[in-house]
Amino acid sequence: MTQPLHAFHCRCRAPYEVEQHFVGRLIKCGWCGVFVVVPRRAGEPVHVPTFARTTDRLEIDLAVRRDWRQVHEIDRDPENYGFEISSPNTPRETRRRIRAGRFPSGFKKSGRLVFKVVLKETGKVIGLVPVGYVLPYYSVNLGVVIHHPHAGKGYGREAVAAVTAILFEELGVFKINAMCDSLNLRCVNLLESVGFEREGEARSWFLHPTRGWINSPYFAMFNPADAAIRAGRLAVPGEGGIP
Template sequence: MRWETERLVIREFEDRDAEVFAEYRSDPEVARYQSWDTPMTVAEARARIARYRTLDPTAEGWFQYAIELDGSLIGDIGVGTHQNLMQAEIGFTLAPPYQGKGYATEAVCRVVEHLFTDRGLHRLSAGCDGRNDASARLLERVGFRREGLQRQHTWIKGEWTDDLLFGLLASDYAEMAAETVE
């Protein structure tokens, strides 16, 4: 399981990723809108990577993909497959030096393509903290539609936060892909 884009490789996590994974996941700004707490130790990163390597990316539950640039880990994308195996949720994280350069958009586009084209899923969803403008814009750029706002829905890091909800149907994706070819 390895996909390439113009600049990136999307792949399974490898043992060599542990230090970089722990480093960017420990950054308070990276974790600001995420559910995890900081810091993440290298030992915790190694344990997570070992667990990721035991999972089936096509089975129900979450699977984490590594995003690689020039041989180095720069972020990750999670795919949470629903129990019906026909829909999934996605989430993404990028290390700060690589944000704002189109890498996350490129990686998300490739994973979305895989989920619709190779796996034949019907629907993808994504959510983000209502204050996370960069993630909301990325999702819309990729073709997701904003489907809702859940006001003060999530208690995280000592405060209530709004959640933005996004969705993308396979039929909408196919229509966008056809327009790109024309």
């Protein structure tokens, strides 16, 4: 049985009729080229996503070119890589990473975003929350690093909670995935305290340069707004099709 189509207009007035699984999701308008989120109810305007959020102690936003030196302070410090399989970045790699995560220019090609975590008190970047779509534009992988002098003060938890809210509320992401070293208890606790659920554990998933093969728990969180779809119902209840 085919599902009814969902009709809406882009803000450039281009008309769309999409399948139900696009409802609430990010799409790129083929007419004006702008990324918009498909409205969940007929007649509502499309949503143009924004990325900035403020928490009690932090400001979260996308990293931009002028942030590269502060981002590189974090990227290049081996002390932030205790549980990582990658090695510290060169300045060129940091700049490339920021460029790839610029919205919409870099994002169009890479499907990646790099959120910076700024401490309000000092105005300095103290961490990063990189996000990459694995299934455009439904499902993302999320990572997090808080520069070691600021670790253990709850900033990681605050930042991941804020980015999770942006991904769900602004970008309509269906599912957020996160993996980490099974021995990285701080990261495991962080993810669980934000609301991620452990879906399983991948054995010998990462190859660490000194510790060898590492098991990795697999965490995920679903968008609460998609509860109906997960229960097997239509994204728009009672939608009777295109008149």
